[in-house]
Amino acid sequence: MKIRSVEEINKKIKAGNANVLSAEEISNLIKEGETPKAEDVDVVTTGTCGIMSGTAAVLHVPVSDPGAFKKASKISLNGVPGFPGPCPNEWLGSVDLVIYGTSHSSEDEKYGGGFLFKDIVAGNDIEVEVESIDGKTFHKTVTVDDIGTAQMLGTRMAFKNYNSFTNPSEELISSIFHAVDMEGPFKGLSVSGCGQLNPLQNDPVMKTICAGSKILLNGAESIIIGNGTRSSPEKPNLMITGDMKQMDPHFLGGFQTGAGPEVFDSVACAIPVLDNEIFEKTFILNKDIVLPITDIRGRHSVLSSTNYGEVWDNSDERPVYHPEKCIKCDNCVVRERCPTGAYSDNLNLKKCFGCGMCVHSCPNQAFTMETGSVSFGIEDKTYDMPIICRQSDIKRARELTAELRRRIEDGSFILNNCLDKTS
Ligand code: SF4
Ligand code: SF4
Known part of the structure; x- marks a missing residue:
């Protein structure tokens, strides 16, 4: 039975008296028996942060x-x-381009589109190189303001x-689903997803999170433009667009x-x-959301x-x-393996993703953090494995979810109806 409309909620938001809870707060109430x-x-409010390989940027760059x-x-940025x-922008001296978050730098094997997007959003200098159709090369340094x-x-x-x-095998397996080549057999688990906070776990049939919904993408008010590629009713995902100039570099990278390098983003939906x-x-509770354990091969x-x-x-x-x-090893395996470059001689928590690679790599236990473990049986054998890599960041997901709540509570984020649905 209908309780209220989006318009009625918006009236309360504008009056500063909308009641907002995060999905985790609801789950905690349920856990406590309420x-x-x-x-x-x-x-x-709901949110997620993790590797989102379908991320691209559409740019117009002066050259x-x-x-x-x-x-x-040809064009390259950093x-x-x-x-x-x-x-084609004929004779304009500027280039329209599309660049992928999954593209890799030709100069630095640890740099790619995700790191570039963070640098753009942060306002850092970006080195542009363009080759014209008649073979001339142009260089320009730009920032997001240009x-x-x-x-x-x-x-x-x-x-x-x-x-x-x-990885059930003895071989080292290279994949985007782990921060380094994965050792086996059954040395650990690499996971993704923010569980009970995840937007589409809380609206699995996309009744309110759908084409036309306003959301936060990396801190910018953005819009869902439809279902993402490979989306299905059983396994939905979202196609989203947002202005990078409004984004906060903390939430992407x-x-x-x-x-090779991948790209992560943060999304919060109301x-x-x-x-x-x-x-x-x-x-929904974390314990009730099934996470299949899959062979990385x-x-x-x-x-x-x-x-x-x-x-x-x-x-x-x-x-x-x-x-x-x-113990200052000659070749620090943590520096080598940290996927966001958060450790050099000290831990930079602003860059940290909470993935756990340091904890499970340092031979001298210089890092501690509980990352969970799993126990499961295959045929008549039981395996106990630590979760060695988390490719989703629950902290950033919580932070963006809290930011969405703050904007709703202070009246600066007004909800809208989905394109194909009524209030
Ligand atoms: S953090 Fe660990 S791996 Fe890195 S230098 Fe120190 S002891 Fe060695
Ligand atoms: S938990 Fe943080 S410091 Fe440790 S490897 Fe992951 S990103 Fe790097």
Whole structure:
């Protein structure tokens, strides 16, 4: 039964008296045996942060004076190749381009599109190199203020369903699903997904999170433009676009994997509590969300399953560094393996993703953090494995979810109806 409309919720938001709870707060109430009532909650906020490989940027970059070249044939930003076009910009001295968050720098194997996007959003200098169709080369240093358009397009974001990965073989396996080549057999698990906080876990049939919904993408008010690629009713994900100039660099960036640099993003969505059915979907608990355990070789062979209670319920968000335990190895394996470059001689918590690679790599236990573990059986054998790599960051997801709540509560984020649905 309908309880309220989006318009009625917006009136309360504008008056500063909307009742907002995060999906985690709802889950905690359920865990404590309480039964929250839809009448008491206007909006539930949700969020996620993780590797989102479908991230691209559409940019318009100034390169030279008008007339210096007819058209670009190649372009790179900080060594990361983009695709000039689709508009040729004949003789304008500027280049329209599309660049992928998954593209790798030709100059630095640890740098790629995700790191570039963070640098753009942070306002850092970006080195542009353009080759024109007549073979001339142009160089220019720009910042985000020089770039006319900087629009992010996420072709597949905020998935509802994730897999976790282990390596059952003796071979080292290279994959985007682990921060380094994965050792085996059954040495550990690499996981993704923010469980009960994840937007589409709380609105699995996309009743309120759908094309036309306003959301936060990396801190910028953005919009869902449709279902993402490979989306299905059972495994939905979102296509999202947002202005990079409005984003906060904290919420996006690059993440090293065994198959090279990837890109991570953060998404927060508001669920208007229009009826009981919508509200009750937000009661979901980590322990009830199944996480398949999959063979990293080929990714489709499901070996067993665990749940998000094992991943997040008793784990820490960030590691603690114990410098007195660091013996200053000649080749620090943590510096080598940290996917975000958060450790050099000290731990930079601003760069840290909470992945756990340091904890499970340092031979002298200079880092501690609870990252959870799983136990599962295959045929007549039981395996106990630590979660050695978390490719989703629950801390950033919580921070963006809290930011969305703050904006709703102070009246600066007004909800809207989905394009194809009424209030
Ligand atoms: S591997 Fe561990 S002990 Fe060795 S230098 Fe790195 S942090 Fe220190
Ligand atoms: S948890 Fe450790 S390895 Fe992971 S990003 Fe933070 S410092 Fe780096």
